[in-house]
Structure formats: structure tokens, C-alpha cells
Amino acid sequence: MFKIVKKESLNAQTDRMTVLAPLVAAKALPGQFVILRADEYAERIPLTVADYDREAGTVTVIFQKVGMSTQKIGELKEGESLLDFVGPLGTASHLDGLRRVAVIGGGLGCAIAYPQAKYLHAAGAQVDMIVGFRNADLIILEEEMRAVSTNLIMMTDDGSKGERGFVTDALKAQLEAGVEYDEVIAIGPPVMMKFVSLLTKQYGVKTIVSMNPIMIDGTGMCGGCRVTVGGKIKFACVDGPEFDGHEVDFDELIRRNSAYVPQEREAAHRYNCNLMKQAEEK
Amino acid sequence: MANMQMNKTPMPEADPIERSRCFEEVAKGYTEEQAINEAKRCLNCKNRPCVSGCPVGVRIPEFIAKVAEGDFEGAYAVIKQTNSLPAVCGRVCPQESQCESKCVRGVKGESVAIGRLERFCADWHMAHAKDLPQTSYGIPKNDKKIAVIGSGPSGLSCAESLARRGYEVTVFEAFHTAGGVLVYGIPQFRLPKEIVKAEIDELKKMGVEVLLDMVMGRVITIDELFEQGYDAVFVGTGAGLPRFLGIPGENSCGVYSANEFLTRVNLMKAYKEEYDTPIYQARSVAVVGGGNVAMDAARCAKRLGAEQVMIVYRRGESEMPARLEEIHHAKEEGIIFKLLTNPCEIIADERGFAKQMVCDVMVLGEPDASGRRSPEPSGEKITLDVDSVIVAVGTSPNPLIRMTTPGLETDRRGCIVTEDGVTSSRPGVFAGGDAVTGAATVILAMGAGKRAADAIDAYIQNK
Incomplete structure (x- = not known):
């Protein structure tokens, strides 16, 4: 059992949870992920490591309560425990030696982009964080991100905070203004990563993206997380989760991620009906 | 006088149409009468050809003689001396190409149903275990620590062989349930998961520690196991990477x-x-x-x-x-x-x-x-x-251990290279099962786990 030592809400949909898992905390690095399971009946859910504290033996994850399984985890309170917490999995990011980097986060992707920016900032790199949200209510980690970046450029789809527009608009402005990045790191919804990669390809800037495919074991065993990179099949869990954005087949990733949408919708519906029934009985 | 019936005593099976809609076990197993009847077909040959066909050397005619006498627990004890997972092997071993292929009765007619009898003994033991005096293993510990990576057939068989000799064994499993391919691969209707759990619980009673959620190579490397005081490591990580x-x-x-x-x-x-x-x-x-x-x-x-x-x-x-x-x-x-x-x-x-x-x-x-x-x-x-x-066109060994263990030699298929089937290129690191051979059978992996336990014992004795 893995105790939840801290849990807080970052916005209406998003929770941050810190879990006591000393063995995982001892090894975790930016870019890696964990797999967790709430109870005996639950799915195995992969979540990227958002932060870790080797001394306290804790690992922090940030998740959006969108489906039944993430809602189930969202129900757990501080002091309660997760049944399983496995990791660290995947290959760590290669961040050493980078001097000037654009770290791009879209929505929940900021949770994963943040530790990368933090690591780079601590290593003395110049970090421009370009982050995008649908609106001001959904913004997470603003202060944290500001603290680890040289410039924080905030974009919202509706202009309710920062500039109105997409992260690609801000990145394009930077590139047009002649900013020379060693690397662009883009983490967010697949469609955002796709358009960032298309843009940076025009400017010849190396771009790393982080995949979030469906997976079960996280150790290379199921092949459910396969993605096509440079025309070859790669397993996101062992070969990734980070890949060269100019090589990834994003359209395939988007299609594969929709494989269980009907089942997920039904499961979430059933779960919410049960919750309401329980509430009425009380 | 032996039972000279030409064919195996049939084993009851669930109806094909009914069973194809549910996950209940297909083969129902022998009753006591059926088991005794089948056991009496064994001629108790002096040169015991069947034993030479068993990768773990079960003393087949001895256990069958006990079944024929109606001493089912005695029969189970004979099997258990050399086979750590009899309820599993009795169900999933390819007996027709192993022990049963060597049976003299098979020359004219069908061989003795060795697999079905093995399963009968294991199931009889499980069904009656609570009424029997609890096996107290009480094995004196030798203060030597062995890490077994993977809780599939090779790992479990290696762990049991070592535990019987007094080693302190820790099994590390990546999944949230122990058993490897026995729990993720082989379906419920062929091998009920309750049986796998019972076999592993038996192992725990012998003092074997099983740690779950441990993706070795990532969370702890083999080098770190040695730093933590383990005297030897067995790698039984199977062939899990799908083609x-x-x-x-x-x-x-x-x-x-x-x-x-x-x-x-x-x-x-x-x-x-x-x-x-x-x-x-x-x-x-x-x-x-x-x-x-x-x-x-x-x-x-x-x-x-x-x-x-x-x-x-x-x-x-x-x-x-x-x-x-x-x-x-x-x-x-x-x-x-x-x-x-x-x-x-x-x-x-x-x-x-x-x-x-x-x-x-x-x-x-x-x-x-x-x-x-x-x-x-x-x-x-x-x-x-x-x-x-x-x-379903095959699998190859998982790369995590070889990626994170410097000096561990592997071949171009990713299989761990050994000089004798179980000793790797790294001192103190042993391996067996599909991680060495590529995808094969449960019983071959178990045989390798046992041989690796012998090699580990010899290595520790000579250290």
C-alpha cells in the first residue's frame, strides 16, 4: 500500500497528489512515469512524474479527473492509500548540456513540462516556458512555472488570461524574432504536439515530445503503447515516453488513443450514477 | 495385477458449447476411483523411461504406485520433492511429448495419463490440506540472501529449491500479482488463478518473500542488489516482449x-x-x-x-x-x-x-x-x-535487465548468454527459462530454475 501524504485541487478537474513511495522517489528523473492502481478492481493508470523528493521518499503526480478510473483516484483522501504504485518507468529526459530551451506545456501537460523546466533552470539553462490553457479557470502551476523559467509566456484560447491564441502562435513569434533554441520540448495534447512539431520543423529546431498512449504494464510487455516513430514501431513505455517530434506519427497516436472512448464514456456514466445513488441513500 | 485397459481413463470435460461462453475450467479432473483405475495401468517398469522425459525428474512410478494404493497425500509428497508446482504442471505440461511419450504402455495403446494423475494428486492435496497436519517446514536458515527476479515458472521453481536448502529468498515481481505467465498469459479455463495463488502461498509458508510492483532494472538494478547484501541473483524475467x-x-x-x-x-x-x-x-x-x-x-x-x-x-x-x-x-x-x-x-x-x-x-x-x-x-x-x-507470432526477452546490467552478455535475439544453460557472464548472476532460451514451455523454465538453484548453491559453497 502506498500512502497519499498530500492531496490538493489545482482546478475544478485537476488534482495534485503526493505519494509515499521511497524506492520510486530514490530513482525518479524528469520524463519518467509511474503506474498506479487505486484498488483490486481498478485499471493500471500511467501518470508522468510531476515532482519527487528523495529525502521525504515521496513522488508527486498531477491528474485530470476525466474518466472513471481517474475519478476513483480523485475520491481518495489524504491519509488513504493506493494499492499499487510502480516505477520509475520509461527513459529519463536527456536534458544535460542544453543552454537555451523552449519548454511548451498545454493544459495538464504543464504538469509534466514543469519538472523539465525546473531541472533545466537548476542546471543554469535559459528557459522560455510557453504555456497554453483553454481559459483562465484551468490554469495550473502558474507560480511554480514562473519560478523556474526565464520568461513565462501565458496563452489562453479565449484571451481570459495572458495572450489570446495558441502556444504555436507564441513559439512562432519567438522563432521569427530570431531566438535560437537548442531544443524545443513540447508536452500536451497530441494535437498540440503535432502542430508544434510541424512548426519547428520549418525552422529546423530539434523538438522532443512526450507520448501518452494507452498502456497496461509499462514494461514493454503488452505493446498497447506502440507508436510509429520514423516509420518504425516503438514502445512508449521502454523506448520513450519521449521521442523526436519530427518523426512521430501523431495522427495514428490520436486514433489509437480513442480506442476505448465508448467504453470509457459508459464506465464514467455508470460510476457517476452509482455515486448519485449512494448520495441519495445517505 | 495391472489394469490392461488400452486407453487412458477419460477425464470429464465441460460441454464445448456451454464452456465456450464462460471462463470455468474445461478439464474437470479425475475422481478418486478414476485416478486409482488409471494408476493401476502403470507397469512400474524397472528402468523408469518416463522419468527421463521429465525436465524436473518427478519420480513418476513411485507416485503412481501410491495413487494405486489410495495414498493420495503420499503420492503428492513424492511429486513435491522434485516439482514445486504440481497443480500447474498437471494442467499445462505437454506430457505427450515428455514423460508420456516414453511410457511403455504407449507402444501398444495409450500411455498412462501421468499428467492427469499429477493434477489429481495436487488437487486432492489442496482440497484436503486444511484437514491434514500443517506442513511445518522449519528449515534452518544459512544466512545467505538470494534475489530472484520474476515470479514466473522459472523464478518460483528456483526460489523453492533454494528455500528448501535454507537460503533467504526474495522474489521480485513487476506486476501487482505474482505468477508471471501463469497469471497474465494462461487463461482461467486452462489454469484457474486460485491454483496459482495456492502454490505461491505454499512457497511463502516456506519463508520465501514475494515483493510485488518491483520493476527490476528500473527501481533496483542488479548491481544495487549486490550492494544491498544479496549473495547471488537469479534472472527469470521470461520472454515478454511481443513480436x-x-x-x-x-x-x-x-x-x-x-x-x-x-x-x-x-x-x-x-x-x-x-x-x-x-x-x-x-x-x-x-x-x-x-x-x-x-x-x-x-x-x-x-x-x-x-x-x-x-x-x-x-x-x-x-x-x-x-x-x-x-x-x-x-x-x-x-x-x-x-x-x-x-x-x-x-x-x-x-x-x-x-x-x-x-x-x-x-x-x-x-x-x-x-x-x-x-x-x-x-x-x-x-x-x-x-x-x-x-x-500471436511469438515474443522475445524483455530488454530492461540487459539495458541496466553492465557486463551481462546477451545474444542478438536478446537472450541471456550462459555457458551451461544457467550461469551468466556476470559472476553471481544466474538465469533460466525464456530469458535464456526464448519463448518455450512452463516446465522447461521450471527445470532451468531448479538447475540454476543447484548452480547458485555450488557457487555459494565455493565462494
């Missing part, structure tokens, strides 16, 4: 590796409503491959409610590597065999879900290196209407 066909459309939704499909069903229990893991509800399923894993996947797909399930195999039926019994059971349950059929493309609908599979019709040519006649395209193509494809 794909490499054909267009293979990444469409509804296309699974057999590993993924079976893990969703067997480990994550997607077939039970109270479990959350989803599985795609297919109408027409093609399983590509001709081995036991393909049969398991096809029979699971049928049980999940598919109207049509096909085995698609590029050679003929006599070239199929699956056990005859598995092929027979699959056919009984209505699985369609599309032989000499080789997939060349999967076509998806506009949402990216598989809808058709185009295949080459093959003809058999000259025998290849494996001695099997190699299939060649005839030029004709057929198109199968399918909404799910399960790829």
Missing part, C-alpha cells in the same frame, strides 16, 4: 498483441463486470499464429462473446506448434482454422478501427531449417471481415 507482423494497418484500433489481449483478460479480468479494465467487444476476430498462445487467445475471444473466431496460420495443421489437446479443444468450441493463410495487410475504417484483413493464400514448399515445410505465397489473396486481430 508484431510488420504489415500495413497493424496499429489500427482493435489490433492487439496476444500479450496485451491475454493480460487484459487474465490479469486485469476485463471479462468480469466488477473490474474496470476495458476490452474491445469484437464480433469477428482473427488470431494470427499457430501456437498454444494463439489457441488461448482464440478461446478467450470466443468466451468474450465474438460470433466468429478464426485462427489464421501460414502453414498447415500438422506444422502447428500448439499441443494437440489445445487444437482439439479450440475446434470443439467452434474456432475456425484458416490454414495456409498469411496476413499481408489490415484495412481500417474511417475511425481507424480494423475492418478487414487481406491475406496471401500459401502453398507448402520444401522443409526449412526447422524441418517444417516452409510456406510460399500462391499468388491468390483472400479478404477476411474482422473487427479485431490478435497477433
Whole structure:
């Protein structure tokens, strides 16, 4: 059992949870992920490591309560425990030696982009964080991100905070203004990563993206997380989760991620009906 | 006087139509009367050819003699001396190509049903264990610590052999349930998971510690195990990395590796409503491959409610590597065999879900290196209407240990290189099972685990 030592809400949909898992905390690095399971009946859910504290033996994850399984985890309170917490999995990011980097986060992707920016900032790199949200209510980690970046450029789809527009608009402005990045790191919804990669390809800037495919074991065993990179099949869990954005087949990733949408919708519906029934009985 | 009946005493089986809709065990096992009747067919040969056919050297005529006398617990004790998982082996071993292939009774008529008798003894023991005096192992500890990586057949058998000799054994398992392929791969209707759990609980009673959720190489490396005071390490990480066909459309939704499909069903229990893991509800399923894993996947797909399930195999039926019994059971349950059929493309609908599979019709040519006649395209193509494809064309060893263990030699297939089948290139690191041989059988892995335990014992004694 893995105790939840801290849990807080970052916005209406998003929770941050810190879990006591000393063995995982001892090894975790930016870019890696964990797999967790709430109870005996639950799915195995992969979540990227958002932060870790080797001394306290804790690992922090940030998740959006969108489906039944993430809602189930969202129900757990501080002091309660997760049944399983496995990791660290995947290959760590290669961040050493980078001097000037654009770290791009879209929505929940900021949770994963943040530790990368933090690591780079601590290593003395110049970090421009370009982050995008649908609106001001959904913004997470603003202060944290500001603290680890040289410039924080905030974009919202509706202009309710920062500039109105997409992260690609801000990145394009930077590139047009002649900013020379060693690397662009883009983490967010697949469609955002796709358009960032298309843009940076025009400017010849190396771009790393982080995949979030469906997976079960996280150790290379199921092949459910396969993605096509440079025309070859790669397993996101062992070969990734980070890949060269100019090589990834994003359209395939988007299609594969929709494989269980009907089942997920039904499961979430059933779960919410049960919750309401329980509430009425009380 | 031996029972000279020519054929094996039949074992009751669930009705094919009924069972193809549920996950209950197919083979029901012998009653006491049936077991005694079958045991009496054994001639108790002096030179015991059957024992030479067993990878773990079960003393077969001895245990069968005890069954014939009605001393079932005594029979179980004889088996247990050399086989750590009798309830498992009695169900999934290919006895027809091992012990039973050497049986004298098989020269004229059918061999003694050794596998069924082994299973009977193990099941009898489990059913009566609570009434029997508790086995107290009370083995004196020798203060030597051994790490076993992987809780599949090779790891469990190595752990038990070492625990019996007084070693302090810790088994590290990556999944949340111990058992390796016995829990994620082999389906409930062939090997009930309660049985695997009971065998592992027995191991824990012997003092073996089993740690779950430990992806070794990532969370702890082999070098770190030695730093933590382990005296030797056994690597039994199996061959878990799925191979794909490499054909267009293979990444469409509804296309699974057999590993993924079976893990969703067997480990994550997607077939039970109270479990959350989803599985795609297919109408027409093609399983590509001709081995036991393909049969398991096809029979699971049928049980999940598919109207049509096909085995698609590029050679003929006599070239199929699956056990005859598995092929027979699959056919009984209505699985369609599309032989000499080789997939060349999967076509998806506009949402990216598989809808058709185009295949080459093959003809058999000259025998290849494996001695099997190699299939060649005839030029004709057929198109199968399918909404799910399960790829069961083999697996290779997982790379995590070799990626994180400097100095551990592996071959080009990723298998750990050993001088004698169990001793790796790294001092103190031993290996066995599919991680060394590539995908093989449960019992061969168990044999390797036992031999590795002998090698580890010798290594520690001489240190």
C-alpha cells in the first residue's frame, strides 16, 4: 500500500497528489512515469512524474479527473492509500548540456513540462516556458512555472488570461524574432504536439515530445503503447515516453488513443450514477 | 495385477458449447476411483523411461504406485520433492511429448495419463490440506540472501529449491500479482488463478518473500542488489516482449498483441463486470499464429462473446506448434482454422478501427531449417471481415535487465548468454527459462530454475 501524504485541487478537474513511495522517489528523473492502481478492481493508470523528493521518499503526480478510473483516484483522501504504485518507468529526459530551451506545456501537460523546466533552470539553462490553457479557470502551476523559467509566456484560447491564441502562435513569434533554441520540448495534447512539431520543423529546431498512449504494464510487455516513430514501431513505455517530434506519427497516436472512448464514456456514466445513488441513500 | 485397459481413463470435460461462453475450467479432473483405475495401468517398469522425459525428474512410478494404493497425500509428497508446482504442471505440461511419450504402455495403446494423475494428486492435496497436519517446514536458515527476479515458472521453481536448502529468498515481481505467465498469459479455463495463488502461498509458508510492483532494472538494478547484501541473483524475467507482423494497418484500433489481449483478460479480468479494465467487444476476430498462445487467445475471444473466431496460420495443421489437446479443444468450441493463410495487410475504417484483413493464400514448399515445410505465397489473396486481430507470432526477452546490467552478455535475439544453460557472464548472476532460451514451455523454465538453484548453491559453497 502506498500512502497519499498530500492531496490538493489545482482546478475544478485537476488534482495534485503526493505519494509515499521511497524506492520510486530514490530513482525518479524528469520524463519518467509511474503506474498506479487505486484498488483490486481498478485499471493500471500511467501518470508522468510531476515532482519527487528523495529525502521525504515521496513522488508527486498531477491528474485530470476525466474518466472513471481517474475519478476513483480523485475520491481518495489524504491519509488513504493506493494499492499499487510502480516505477520509475520509461527513459529519463536527456536534458544535460542544453543552454537555451523552449519548454511548451498545454493544459495538464504543464504538469509534466514543469519538472523539465525546473531541472533545466537548476542546471543554469535559459528557459522560455510557453504555456497554453483553454481559459483562465484551468490554469495550473502558474507560480511554480514562473519560478523556474526565464520568461513565462501565458496563452489562453479565449484571451481570459495572458495572450489570446495558441502556444504555436507564441513559439512562432519567438522563432521569427530570431531566438535560437537548442531544443524545443513540447508536452500536451497530441494535437498540440503535432502542430508544434510541424512548426519547428520549418525552422529546423530539434523538438522532443512526450507520448501518452494507452498502456497496461509499462514494461514493454503488452505493446498497447506502440507508436510509429520514423516509420518504425516503438514502445512508449521502454523506448520513450519521449521521442523526436519530427518523426512521430501523431495522427495514428490520436486514433489509437480513442480506442476505448465508448467504453470509457459508459464506465464514467455508470460510476457517476452509482455515486448519485449512494448520495441519495445517505 | 495391472489394469490392461488400452486407453487412458477419460477425464470429464465441460460441454464445448456451454464452456465456450464462460471462463470455468474445461478439464474437470479425475475422481478418486478414476485416478486409482488409471494408476493401476502403470507397469512400474524397472528402468523408469518416463522419468527421463521429465525436465524436473518427478519420480513418476513411485507416485503412481501410491495413487494405486489410495495414498493420495503420499503420492503428492513424492511429486513435491522434485516439482514445486504440481497443480500447474498437471494442467499445462505437454506430457505427450515428455514423460508420456516414453511410457511403455504407449507402444501398444495409450500411455498412462501421468499428467492427469499429477493434477489429481495436487488437487486432492489442496482440497484436503486444511484437514491434514500443517506442513511445518522449519528449515534452518544459512544466512545467505538470494534475489530472484520474476515470479514466473522459472523464478518460483528456483526460489523453492533454494528455500528448501535454507537460503533467504526474495522474489521480485513487476506486476501487482505474482505468477508471471501463469497469471497474465494462461487463461482461467486452462489454469484457474486460485491454483496459482495456492502454490505461491505454499512457497511463502516456506519463508520465501514475494515483493510485488518491483520493476527490476528500473527501481533496483542488479548491481544495487549486490550492494544491498544479496549473495547471488537469479534472472527469470521470461520472454515478454511481443513480436508484431510488420504489415500495413497493424496499429489500427482493435489490433492487439496476444500479450496485451491475454493480460487484459487474465490479469486485469476485463471479462468480469466488477473490474474496470476495458476490452474491445469484437464480433469477428482473427488470431494470427499457430501456437498454444494463439489457441488461448482464440478461446478467450470466443468466451468474450465474438460470433466468429478464426485462427489464421501460414502453414498447415500438422506444422502447428500448439499441443494437440489445445487444437482439439479450440475446434470443439467452434474456432475456425484458416490454414495456409498469411496476413499481408489490415484495412481500417474511417475511425481507424480494423475492418478487414487481406491475406496471401500459401502453398507448402520444401522443409526449412526447422524441418517444417516452409510456406510460399500462391499468388491468390483472400479478404477476411474482422473487427479485431490478435497477433500471436511469438515474443522475445524483455530488454530492461540487459539495458541496466553492465557486463551481462546477451545474444542478438536478446537472450541471456550462459555457458551451461544457467550461469551468466556476470559472476553471481544466474538465469533460466525464456530469458535464456526464448519463448518455450512452463516446465522447461521450471527445470532451468531448479538447475540454476543447484548452480547458485555450488557457487555459494565455493565462494
